[in-house]
Amino acid sequence: xxxxxxxxxxxxxxxxxxxxxxxxxxxxxxxxxxxxxxxxxxxxxxxxxxxxxxxxxxxxxxxxxxxxxxxxxxxxxxxxxxxxxxxxxxxxxxxxxxxxxxxx
Amino acid sequence: xxxxxxxxxxxxxxxxxxxxxxxxxxxxxxxxxxxxxxxxxxxxxxxxxxxxxxxxxxxxxxxxxxxxxxxxxxxxxxxxxxxxxxxxxxxxxxxxxxxxxxxxxxxxxxxxxxxxxxxxxxxxxxxxxxxxxxxxxxxxxxxxxxxxxxxxxxxxxxxxxxxxxxxxxx
Amino acid sequence: xxxxxxxxxxxxxxxxxxxxxxxxxxxxxxxxxxxxxxxxxxxxxxxxxxxxxxxxxxxxxxxxxxxxxxxxxxxxxxxxxxxxxxxxxxxxxxxxxxxxxxxxxxxxxxxxxxxxxxxxxxxxxxxxxxxxxxxxxxxxxxxxxxxxxxxxxxxxxxxxxxxxxxxxxxxxxxxxxxxxxxxxxxxxxxxxxxxxxxxxxxxxxxxxxxxxxxxxxxxxxxxxxxxxxxxxxxxxxxxxxxxxxxxxxxxxxxxxxxxxxxxxxxxxxxxxxxxxxxxxxxxxxxxxxxxxxxxxxxxxxxxxxxxxxxxxxxxxxxxxxxxxxxxx
Numbered sequence: 001x002x003x004x005x006x007x008x009x010x011x012x013x014x015x016x017x018x019x020x021x022x023x024x025x026x027x028x029x030x031x032x033x034x035x036x037x038x039x040x041x042x043x044x045x046x047x048x049x050x051x052x053x054x055x056x057x058x059x060x061x062x063x064x065x066x067x068x069x070x071x072x073x074x075x076x077x078x079x080x081x082x083x084x085x086x087x088x089x090x091x092x093x094x095x096x097x098x099x100x101x102x103x104x
Numbered sequence: 105x106x107x108x109x110x111x112x113x114x115x116x117x118x119x120x121x122x123x124x125x126x127x128x129x130x131x132x133x134x135x136x137x138x139x140x141x142x143x144x145x146x147x148x149x150x151x152x153x154x155x156x157x158x159x160x161x162x163x164x165x166x167x168x169x170x171x172x173x174x175x176x177x178x179x180x181x182x183x184x185x186x187x188x189x190x191x192x193x194x195x196x197x198x199x200x201x202x203x204x205x206x207x208x209x210x211x212x213x214x215x216x217x218x219x220x221x222x223x224x225x226x227x228x229x230x231x232x233x234x235x236x237x238x239x240x241x242x243x244x245x246x247x248x249x250x251x252x253x254x255x256x257x258x259x260x261x262x263x264x265x266x267x268x269x270x271x272x273x274x
Numbered sequence: 275x276x277x278x279x280x281x282x283x284x285x286x287x288x289x290x291x292x293x294x295x296x297x298x299x300x301x302x303x304x305x306x307x308x309x310x311x312x313x314x315x316x317x318x319x320x321x322x323x324x325x326x327x328x329x330x331x332x333x334x335x336x337x338x339x340x341x342x343x344x345x346x347x348x349x350x351x352x353x354x355x356x357x358x359x360x361x362x363x364x365x366x367x368x369x370x371x372x373x374x375x376x377x378x379x380x381x382x383x384x385x386x387x388x389x390x391x392x393x394x395x396x397x398x399x400x401x402x403x404x405x406x407x408x409x410x411x412x413x414x415x416x417x418x419x420x421x422x423x424x425x426x427x428x429x430x431x432x433x434x435x436x437x438x439x440x441x442x443x444x445x446x447x448x449x450x451x452x453x454x455x456x457x458x459x460x461x462x463x464x465x466x467x468x469x470x471x472x473x474x475x476x477x478x479x480x481x482x483x484x485x486x487x488x489x490x491x492x493x494x495x496x497x498x499x500x501x502x503x504x505x506x507x508x509x510x511x512x513x514x515x516x517x518x519x520x521x522x523x524x525x526x527x528x529x530x531x532x533x534x535x536x537x538x539x540x541x542x543x544x545x546x547x548x549x550x551x552x553x554x555x556x557x558x559x560x561x562x563x564x565x566x567x568x569x570x571x572x573x574x575x576x577x578x579x580x581x582x583x584x585x586x587x588x589x590x591x592x593x594x595x596x597x598x599x600x601x602x
Contacts, residue, residue: 013210016210020205034131044142060238063154063156064239081176085180155390162403167399167402167405171428236452
């Protein structure tokens with residue numbers, strides 16, 4: 001598959017759509033778990049954009065970047081979910097609106 | 105030509121799954137639809153000659169990170185949220201803000217404002233593009249330092265997660 | 275993409291599919307017979323010669339059982355979940371080479387459904403997706419014991435996947451390829467079980483844990499969890515989980531054969547026969563283990579995975595990399 005019959009803009013458009021949907025999730029949902037998933041969605045939108053540009057330029061640095069984004073996402077999820085479990089243990093809730101005080 | 109058909113299939117499924125991630129009430133369903141998004145994107149990565157990235161997208165994202173998500177959702181047994189689309193000032197603001205961002209992104213994509221220096225058509229690919237061997241070669245030469253930094257980041261994350269998840273803080 | 279390629283691929287897919295679907299009843303019969311004799315019983319003997327048709331009869335019985343979806347279960351997920359492990363097992367089988375390239379009517383046909391350059395990653399990816407079937411089955415049942423079984427298995431599979439992947443990486447460091455067919459070709463004179471014995475031990479221990487077989491079958495531990503994740507499943511849904519378990523055993527054995535035991539290589543007999551002999555020996559080994567070892571306790575299982583297997587596999591990888599680096 002040497003030629004790219006789908007234009008770059010089409011991939012960018014899908015990436016933009018996914019990013020926006022993720023953004024809506026972060027802004028509208030109140031469950032910390034789903035906010036987390038929406039952030040993953042936004043990261044993936046950016047990954048798609050990276051890979052599409054990498055293909056267009058014929059250079060693999062974009063794919064390396066995706067690799068780094070994945071590692072950072074893994075780290076983020078591990079720590080984030082640990083924080084969530086700790087909060088849930090103390091407060092019995094995953095709703096971000098109910099966790100707004102600095103004291104336990 | 106097979107490629108546009110596959111692209112249409114993957115992009116539509118990705119966007120539909122993504123909508124469900126955000127607008128489902130049950131957290132487990134959200135996580136499952138996110139897995140759907142990840143798999144669709146993996147298919148698109150293959151279309152874009154990024155086989156290695158496609159494989160680790162399934163292996164790491166769908167196979168490990170999302171299983172961890174599901175594990176926590178089931179462990180905490182979080183109840184579904186209150187009705188999602190009840191009118192509220194903040195939610196309206198959220199939708200409005202997201203719309204603005206989308207219009208901006210659309211403007212950038214369609215006006216090709218950010219694509220200065222990008223070839224108009226995709227360039228012919230060198231052999232081995234996107235293969236594990238080539239990725240490894242670049243990763244351990246040009247990107248060696250960032251790679252090592254990532255490993256330290258992951259180590260910190262592991263230690264942080266263990267400390268946070270411990271029941272008693274000493 | 276010419277016509278011969280399409281026809282050859284279709285035939286190979288049908289052969290592998292038929293082999294697994296017909297092989298699973300045979301393996302179940304073998305398991306019951308062998309365990310019977312190991313426990314000083316005689317095993318099934320009523321249906322067909324030597325009881326060979328017993329599992330076929332059981333399968334037909336499962337077909338006609340009432341299909342129950344419990345109240346309060348998540349219907350859609352409950353229906354989808356049993357299919358997932360079967361699908362992923364068949365996806366993984368697609369890249370396992372079961373014979374050398376043969377010449378049929380002037381065309382070279384590799385005896386492998388497809389040879390991709392990321393085969394090992396593909397297998398690790400598909401098997402890691404298999405856990406969804408168990409986790410979701412446990413969750414969708416909306417019942418206490420299945421949920422516990424599902425949670426156990428998700429933690430278990432994430433933990434053992436790591437060591438499994440790293441043990442395979444040490445072989446990849448030696449061969450420099452991710453394609454299973456090339457890995458098999460490099461073992462013509464020396465099987466990798468010799469230089470990579472520790473990697474093999476780690477791999478097979480993790481493989482047993484990944485397939486949820488005794489002594490690592492904590493996900494269904496009937497003495498503690500009734501029947502674990504598939505407590506609420508009946509009829510064909512249960513049969514699918516059953517099929518997936520045995521298909522996954524074939525996948526794990528097939529990879530072990532290709533990566534450590536020389537794949538189709540062997541003297542005198544044709545390659546495909548050698549592959550089948552090795553496969554049967556591996557499946558016998560599975561059954562043998564089940565008859566020999568008691569089930570581990572859950573904390574022992576997790577400690578074993580994280581504190582023994584993972585460091586051991588990393589050590590093995592480091593030593594392999596050093597040797598390969600210094601001798602290259």
